[in-house]
Structure formats: C-alpha cells, structure tokens
Amino acid sequence: MSPRTRRSYDQYCSAARALDLVGDRWTLLIVRELLAGPRRYTDLHADLPGVSTDVLASRLKDMExxxxxxxxxxxxxxxxxxxxxxGRGRELLPVLQALGRWGAAELGERRPTDAVRAHWFALPLLRALEAVGGSVVEGLVEVRLEEGDFHVRVGAVEGPVYGDGPAPAEPDARLVLDAGTCAAIGRGEAGLAQAVREGRVEVTGEGPLAKALREA
Structure with a gap:
C-alpha cells in the first residue's frame, strides 16, 4: 500500500499543524494503545474494535x-x-490525558454498543494517581477490575506508561475496584483518595504510593 497524500489545513497555526499529524480518525487511539509499549499489528487491531485493517495500516504508515x-x-x-x-509520539501522553479529562463529561453510563477493555481506564487512573502521589512519588501499580487486570507506571519518564495484565514485577501498590468506580474517578465525580477512604478502592502494598493512597 503506497502512502496516501497528506491532507493539510494549510494554516500557519501550531494547533492546525498538530491536527495535520494526529487529527485523522483513529490516530490518537492508536497512540493510546502504543503508550503501553511495543504492540503487534494483530494486537492493535484486536484492541481497536471498529477499525478496518486498511485504515489501521494506513494510519500506522502515516505515523511512521x-x-x-x-x-x-x-x-x-x-x-x-x-x-x-x-519520543515525539510519546509526547502526546499529556495531550491524551487532557483530552480524556475534557471528554469525561461525555462518558456517562456505558451503552450496550460500547466496547470496553480494562486498560482503557489506565490513562485516567494514572492521572488520578499522579494527583495523589505528587511528582515525588513514582512506582508500579497493579489494578484489578472485573473486566481484567492492567498496570500503570506512575512517574515514568520513558518507556511504557501502562500495560495490559498483571504487573511484570512486584508492584508498589495493588488496587482492586470496579469499573463503575474507575469511570467515576475518570469523570471527576469521585477523587481516588476519597474512593479509598469510602472503601470503594481496596489498596494493598507497602510502597510509597500505597502509603500515600491510604494516608491521603
């Protein structure tokens, strides 16, 4: 498949230039998936329900x-x-987090047609963990939902910021909660520390992050 001709807004504006690169449908969601680290094409396709194989291949070529x-x-x-x-692609992490924060009000209740993957909660939860722990707290956090497990790396400056499945090493903290609570935290309806105090999030572990969550 030959690379398609890039369409441009042809505006001397940094926002327009950014949208020239990431404004196409699916591009930012591919970035979301790749923030978990290297992914095979088949894995990307499985975790992006609704994307066609042609569109996914085209977007990946554009991103390369x-x-x-x-x-x-x-x-x-x-x-x-x-x-x-x-490194340039990874700089989109705060962009996705800001977009997620802005779009949280649109999330509402899950619709019957909505697909869900446990790790889609990772970026909103990472933002909440950073807010509790502050910039001085780093660590590996394992999260257990009924939909599946994932892990996040708080304070990571390079490499994956989250991953599907259990933590690859002993985590600094383990969180057990339901998807409804996780979504409420992502929407800003409940703070993570508040949810811990109310018993909606179970925290185990002796790392700095676990202690910060229990003491917040």
Whole structure:
C-alpha cells in the first residue's frame, strides 16, 4: 500500500499543524494503545474494535512517516514485527490525558454498543494517581477490575506508561475496584483518595504510593 497524500489545513497555526499529524480518525487511539509499549499489528487491531485493517495500516504508515511511531522486528523466538512510539509520539501522553479529562463529561453510563477493555481506564487512573502521589512519588501499580487486570507506571519518564495484565514485577501498590468506580474517578465525580477512604478502592502494598493512597 503506497502512502496516501497528506491532507493539510494549510494554516500557519501550531494547533492546525498538530491536527495535520494526529487529527485523522483513529490516530490518537492508536497512540493510546502504543503508550503501553511495543504492540503487534494483530494486537492493535484486536484492541481497536471498529477499525478496518486498511485504515489501521494506513494510519500506522502515516505515523511512521511523520516520526510518531516506528516498526521493528523482534528477535527470535518472537520474530514478529511490532510498532512503538518515538519520543515525539510519546509526547502526546499529556495531550491524551487532557483530552480524556475534557471528554469525561461525555462518558456517562456505558451503552450496550460500547466496547470496553480494562486498560482503557489506565490513562485516567494514572492521572488520578499522579494527583495523589505528587511528582515525588513514582512506582508500579497493579489494578484489578472485573473486566481484567492492567498496570500503570506512575512517574515514568520513558518507556511504557501502562500495560495490559498483571504487573511484570512486584508492584508498589495493588488496587482492586470496579469499573463503575474507575469511570467515576475518570469523570471527576469521585477523587481516588476519597474512593479509598469510602472503601470503594481496596489498596494493598507497602510502597510509597500505597502509603500515600491510604494516608491521603
């Protein structure tokens, strides 16, 4: 598939230039998925329900061309190609977090047609953890929902900021909560510390983050 011709707003404006790169449908959601680290094409397609294979391939090519993502081959025994964000692409993390904060009011109750993945709660929860822990607290947090487990890396300055499944190492804190509470925290209807005090979030662990959550 040959790269498509880029469409531009042709405006000398930084917002317009940014939208030239990430304003296409699906691009920012691909970034959301790649913030978890290197992903295979098949995994991206599975976690982006509704995207066609042609559109996903086109967006990934655009992101490679624009310096937001790279494609590389894993060494044996994996031997699969994966996509991952560049440093420039990773700079979109606060953009996605701000967009999520702005859009939280539109979330409402889950609709029957809404797909859901546990790790889609990672970025809003990461923002809430950062607010509780402050800039001095870093750590690995494992989160358990009925929909599945994921983990987040609070204060990470490079590499993945979250991942699907249990934490790859002993976490500094474990949180157990339901999706409704997680969504309420993301919408700003409940603070994370408040939810812990009310018993809606169970916190275990002895790391600085666990202590900060229990003491907030």
């Amino acid at each position: 061309r624009d310096g937001l993502a790279t494609r590389r081959r894993l060494p044996p025994p994996g031997a699969a190609h994966v996509y991952e964000l560049t």
